[in-house]
Amino acid sequence: MLHISLYVCPQTVVSSLSQAHDCFGLANHLAGEPLFRLSRCSRDGQAVQLPYARIDVDGDLTLAESADLLLLPATGSDIARTLTDNQTLLDWLARRPASQSLASLCSSAFLLAEAGQLDDGTATTHWALASQFRQRYPRVRLQVQHLHCQHQQRFTSGGAQAGLDLCLHLISQHAGPWLAEQAAAALVVDRQRGEQTRFQPLLPTPRQDDPALLDLLRWLQRRHAESIDLETLAARLHCSTRTLLRRFKAATGLTPNDYLQRLRIVAAQSALRQPQQSLEQIALSVGYQDRATFARLFKQLCGETPGAYRRRVLAP
Incomplete structure (x- = not known):
């Protein structure tokens, strides 16, 4: 015993x-x-x-x-x-x-x-x-x-x-x-x-001491499927790209590109819970032009392929 x-x-x-x-x-x-x-x-x-x-x-x-x-x-x-x-x-x-x-x-x-x-x-x-x-x-x-x-x-x-x-x-x-x-x-x-x-939230909770940066994050959430570069983000924040990178990292712990990719994968997770769309359609809808890039990033961040994720969450 x-x-x-x-x-x-x-x-x-x-x-x-x-x-x-x-x-x-x-x-x-x-x-x-x-x-x-x-x-x-x-x-x-x-x-x-x-x-x-x-x-x-x-x-x-x-x-x-x-x-x-x-x-x-x-x-x-x-x-x-x-x-x-x-x-x-x-x-x-x-x-x-x-x-x-x-x-x-x-x-x-x-x-x-x-x-x-x-x-x-x-x-x-x-x-x-x-x-x-x-x-x-x-x-x-x-x-x-x-x-x-x-x-x-x-x-x-x-x-x-x-x-x-x-x-x-x-x-x-x-x-x-x-x-x-x-x-x-x-x-x-x-x-x-x-x-x-795979249980860890993909998006960090941002610091609350930079209201303008928080507004930028909300704008990104609405526009994540679009092609967005550093210059566009810096212009919205009315600062240089160098200052943007510093403030973004301080608020989220991530670079703007890392944060954008995570936004897209979170949106994809939501879409994968609906069986109507194909993986190609979901990839396009969240901002990726090809399924291979989407699948690679999804597995990198989630620890499983989009198909495996869909099968798991839709399993009876």
Whole structure:
């Protein structure tokens, strides 16, 4: 029997904790025998008050020392607060031997990385936290496109529902693919869900401190299918092309051309949800003169071809 201890702290996301607990509990039920022993632990062995529930635990970190796997449910997006408030856990994690399995869901990859447990290995986390993670932990090879990663006995998952993908992966490793498939079917989820990056919004949220640039973005949204050059955009902003590039990058993190291509692909995604138009017609309608260029950019940004995207979103 695999002993899995789930760590609970004031930052723990209730849905992430219950998701993991329910997934392994379901596997036990489907197997007809207790393949996974589940326990909950906290820093001091005391119950933890969360926004929506008071979580009782079975012990402190001493309990986790005897576990085959310590699993850290998601801890939200306030990374600085999570790291500051969980120093006892970080010190404890830093002492964990390579033989003990450690896993994190979503943002809790920061806890494993802060303790040095992901150094020189691969990991993933929520796509929205990728830039912050890379800056803080250059020794970790972040593969944010993946829903979950494994490096030796260290496991990490992407954002939110990707935690379920990792739990199913752990079930498959310990109890076999058949049980993982049965659990996935009972949970009504697909085990082959592609890459996390396809859930990432293509268009960034622009900064709000440049009203004229925001007006330009709205104009671009209406005219994305037209042929637009830097000079045209600079004229509308009443500035030089050099100033345009600087202000555009500051507001969106992208060049005008990158932003325009993303606008077109977002429009194409919407059109692909309607079965009436051919791929050639959609390519033309969003601003591309040939299907090959459209298909190449679509796959580059979305991680799948336009045809694959259409089949997936129109599947019954």
